[in-house]
Amino acid sequence: MKENQAGWDDHxxxxxxxxxxxxxxxxxxxxxxxxxxxxxxxxKRNHHLFQPLLYxxxxxxxxxxxxxxxxxxxxxxxxxxxxxxxxxxxIDLKSKRIQLDDQELAYDFLIIATGxxxxxxxxxxxAPYAPGLKTIEDALEIxxxxxxxxxxxxxxxDEDKRxxxxxxxxxxAGPTGVExxxxxxxxxxxxxxxxxxxxxxxxxxxxxxxxxxxVLPPYPAALSAKARTQLEKLGVIVRTGQRVSRIDDxxxxxxxxxxxxxxxxxxxxxxxxxLARSLGTPLDGVGRVLVEADLSLxxxxxxxxxxxxxxxxxxxxxxxxxxxxxxxxxxxxxxxxAGKPTGEAQIQALVRVRQPFRxxxxxSLATIGRxxxxxxxxxxxxxxxxxxxxxxxIHIFFLIGFRSRFVVMFGWIWSYLSFQRxxxxxxxxxxxxxxxLKSEDAxLKSEDAxPKRLSG
Amino acid sequence: MKENQAGWDDHxxxxxxxxxxxxxxxxxxxxxxxxxxxxxxxxKRNHHLFQPLLYxxxxxxxxxxxxxxxxxxxxxxxxxxxxxxxxxxxIDLKSKRIQLDDQELAYDFLIIATGxxxxxxxxxxxAPYAPGLKTIEDALEIxxxxxxxxxxxxxxxDEDKRxxxxxxxxxxAGPTGVExxxxxxxxxxxxxxxxxxxxxxxxxxxxxxxxxxxVLPPYPAALSAKARTQLEKLGVIVRTGQRVSRIDDxxxxxxxxxxxxxxxxxxxxxxxxxLARSLGTPLDGVGRVLVEADLSLxxxxxxxxxxxxxxxxxxxxxxxxxxxxxxxxxxxxxxxxAGKPTGEAQIQALVRVRQPFRxxxxxSLATIGRxxxxxxxxxxxxxxxxxxxxxxxIHIFFLIGFRSRFVVMFGWIWSYLSFQRxxxxxxxxxxxxxxxLKSEDAxLKSEDAxPKRLSG
Numbered sequence: 001m002k003e004n005q006a007g008w009d010d011h012x013x014x015x016x017x018x019x020x021x022x023x024x025x026x027x028x029x030x031x032x033x034x035x036x037x038x039x040x041x042x043x044k045r046n047h048h049l050f051q052p053l054l055y056x057x058x059x060x061x062x063x064x065x066x067x068x069x070x071x072x073x074x075x076x077x078x079x080x081x082x083x084x085x086x087x088x089x090x091i092d093l094k095s096k097r098i099q100l101d102d103q104e105l106a107y108d109f110l111i112i113a114t115g116x117x118x119x120x121x122x123x124x125x126x127a128p129y130a131p132g133l134k135t136i137e138d139a140l141e142i143x144x145x146x147x148x149x150x151x152x153x154x155x156x157x158d159e160d161k162r163x164x165x166x167x168x169x170x171x172x173a174g175p176t177g178v179e180x181x182x183x184x185x186x187x188x189x190x191x192x193x194x195x196x197x198x199x200x201x202x203x204x205x206x207x208x209x210x211x212x213x214x215v216l217p218p219y220p221a222a223l224s225a226k227a228r229t230q231l232e233k234l235g236v237i238v239r240t241g242q243r244v245s246r247i248d249d250x251x252x253x254x255x256x257x258x259x260x261x262x263x264x265x266x267x268x269x270x271x272x273x274x275l276a277r278s279l280g281t282p283l284d285g286v287g288r289v290l291v292e293a294d295l296s297l298x299x300x301x302x303x304x305x306x307x308x309x310x311x312x313x314x315x316x317x318x319x320x321x322x323x324x325x326x327x328x329x330x331x332x333x334x335x336x337x338a339g340k341p342t343g344e345a346q347i348q349a350l351v352r353v354r355q356p357f358r359x360x361x362x363x364s365l366a367t368i369g370r371x372x373x374x375x376x377x378x379x380x381x382x383x384x385x386x387x388x389x390x391x392x393x394i395h396i397f398f399l400i401g402f403r404s405r406f407v408v409m410f411g412w413i414w415s416y417l418s419f420q421r422x423x424x425x426x427x428x429x430x431x432x433x434x435x436x437l438k439s440e441d442a443x444l445k446s447e448d449a450x451p452k453r454l455s456g
Numbered sequence: 457m458k459e460n461q462a463g464w465d466d467h468x469x470x471x472x473x474x475x476x477x478x479x480x481x482x483x484x485x486x487x488x489x490x491x492x493x494x495x496x497x498x499x500k501r502n503h504h505l506f507q508p509l510l511y512x513x514x515x516x517x518x519x520x521x522x523x524x525x526x527x528x529x530x531x532x533x534x535x536x537x538x539x540x541x542x543x544x545x546x547i548d549l550k551s552k553r554i555q556l557d558d559q560e561l562a563y564d565f566l567i568i569a570t571g572x573x574x575x576x577x578x579x580x581x582x583a584p585y586a587p588g589l590k591t592i593e594d595a596l597e598i599x600x601x602x603x604x605x606x607x608x609x610x611x612x613x614d615e616d617k618r619x620x621x622x623x624x625x626x627x628x629a630g631p632t633g634v635e636x637x638x639x640x641x642x643x644x645x646x647x648x649x650x651x652x653x654x655x656x657x658x659x660x661x662x663x664x665x666x667x668x669x670x671v672l673p674p675y676p677a678a679l680s681a682k683a684r685t686q687l688e689k690l691g692v693i694v695r696t697g698q699r700v701s702r703i704d705d706x707x708x709x710x711x712x713x714x715x716x717x718x719x720x721x722x723x724x725x726x727x728x729x730x731l732a733r734s735l736g737t738p739l740d741g742v743g744r745v746l747v748e749a750d751l752s753l754x755x756x757x758x759x760x761x762x763x764x765x766x767x768x769x770x771x772x773x774x775x776x777x778x779x780x781x782x783x784x785x786x787x788x789x790x791x792x793x794a795g796k797p798t799g800e801a802q803i804q805a806l807v808r809v810r811q812p813f814r815x816x817x818x819x820s821l822a823t824i825g826r827x828x829x830x831x832x833x834x835x836x837x838x839x840x841x842x843x844x845x846x847x848x849x850i851h852i853f854f855l856i857g858f859r860s861r862f863v864v865m866f867g868w869i870w871s872y873l874s875f876q877r878x879x880x881x882x883x884x885x886x887x888x889x890x891x892x893l894k895s896e897d898a899x900l901k902s903e904d905a906x907p908k909r910l911s912g
Contacts, residue, residue, distance in 0.1 A: 008653055009653070045882065046603060046607065046882040047882070062521075063519035063520060063521035063522065064519060064520075065518075065519035066519065070651070072648070072651035072652070073651065076650050076651050077650070082652075082653040082654075083651075084610075084611065085604075085607040085610075085611075085882075086611070102611065103611070147502060148541075151502065151541040154540075154541075155540065155541075155542070155558065155559070192528070194532050194533070195526070195528035195529065195532050195539075196528070196538075197464055197465070197538040198538075426501065426502040426503070426541075
């Protein structure tokens, strides 16, 4: 037991619980650092993830440690905050209690920032064939599948099967889908181009499928067109205005046509985090929480929803909106507790007039590949190398506090100059060498005996 | 199909199969680059692992991508070599064939370099409680357990249970055990020292248990003593001359005494790779293959065993011995095929007089912690900062070809200056937020639907 508890252990202070250590949750917590509150941040993972670069882990350019950072480290010096590594299972708004794995947690203010997960538009049977990209584990799963497909093709003697192994379909041409498709194409054309003997990886096909009429649907049409051109220059086959009707082990079906592909990646739909459904308040069509203009829950002014999980008109599900939302609700809470007692009646009285949340759109950026990107910065629209350079600079800048943006920067420079991707590991369980032999003699069969909890 | 096959696809050349892409296998392959042979390197993993730094992944200082490198990349430009990602299940010496997952492979020369795995001295029931450190997955498992122990202690209200969670036992005080114990102590004293609110991580105990009378038993006694002093200065409790009689969920039993500890790491015994047992030739007590002085198999001069799997007097199981062994057998093969036809009789005739393998011991190095190490370089024996600096320089130097030794170097400098460990991620499966809720509605339960193949 130690002395550093003065802040969060002062039970006369109102207790602010934040669920989720993404951009929204962390910005909220940091913005409360000087407030006379106790902050508890609950997350089921011990790390914050710099999600805009997750596709770089999936495509073997970066390691998980490059884009993930322990939440505890972020809040180490914030004496009024603690971190709990637990799942939040349900929220009881009436009693103001949260059910965690092993305990209940009471709150005075609650900030829900658990984000969204993939959605397969009601076709969950597609999930095993088309992993999405939300977590480090997702990224490593995708990386393993892509690299393994080339390995399997090298050993495949059947021409059709080999073609299917060398076909990669990305479903959804939002920023993540565009980034994945561009990076896959680069892997085939450059990274592994000379690594194989029986196959020519540059014959691999990357097909990007989008239901809307153009790629990057939320972007201005001119930039969408430029993105498409850049993708096609990289060898990506772009199929817009086409809806997926089936995904299985053989490939992806669009209407009557089936694209034979053994690797399909899902970058299409999202759904609100399941925790939202325990609230019992109205959700939108994809399970996000309908919030008031100030980001609070209807009838529960002490509860806020921020980030991707909040459904509010004109606020997109992007990192800057989550950060701004976190700051906004922290400001409301600060104002309401400033020098005030913690009683229920006071808080209720104070919440009557609140500033609505205003999202300041600073622009959108999507990268496509080496020296290719599009940027919509309001009046300024960029594409090509310049957009890519802006994208790169901004992302390096926002990596502050991570393992060292310098380490990542050097890694990137290395990758860029060498066309190599340093994190090209297929890891995870390997079949044991000879199970029959191993069971004969316990003394020698230790290799796979430990239950593996694998990770990144 | 492409043109780059001239080398390995020339079936008039003798076929050299190498099983295992560690130091021995890769050095053998590289040393055959100009020889008129076809080389097939078989490994069950796609990456070569720089094993001397594996403990740095286990203790969160480095990411897997920093110390692992695709085998294909190493052999990319070697036109006479190809890589197959498969398990080798058994070897039939008479028919000169290897059974892989999906195919058989015939060889003219065979180099077995599959190394060793952990051995629990006949107590495989200890394995789930005391993971060893041989693979990336092992390292991530250990990293997860160590970080999770601090997290669980933060939430534990029972004093005895919290003490057990904050006790870490390392069994075996060879170089790996010493490195792990030193790094664990640093994590507790520095890295996470200020990250928690309910516990004081600096109260954590690291206990290093060794059956022999001193740490680093193969080293000179004076260096062992210095290593012990440096470990104790780091707060490690060193228990030599003590044998483990039981390991379970509660802790480690030494004679009549049980150390209550929830995390135990195994760095004690090794056993030959199971593949060795399919040979049917004599093995030593721990399952390593008894070889002739030239590293060939008795009665099978076309088959060699190199690296940790070879049992030969005065050759230790260290990376330099594996590299030298790989070069040695490649030289023998080169000499025997040089300008010669490939026929059986000729090869048999040529193998009669062969150079024996001579291991040149260039010294031993073990690191203990920040600025602490011991080095036995023959006449020169170092300890403390100077030994550590030599250790560091040599390891950086041998990382050539990895993601960039500069990236790793910058990462290390950063870790050193900041006392931080950038790869502090607990990854792997997380319990779903609410299984009951999720099963109600297929459209929203996609998060955990994909079968996760997790990795580093």
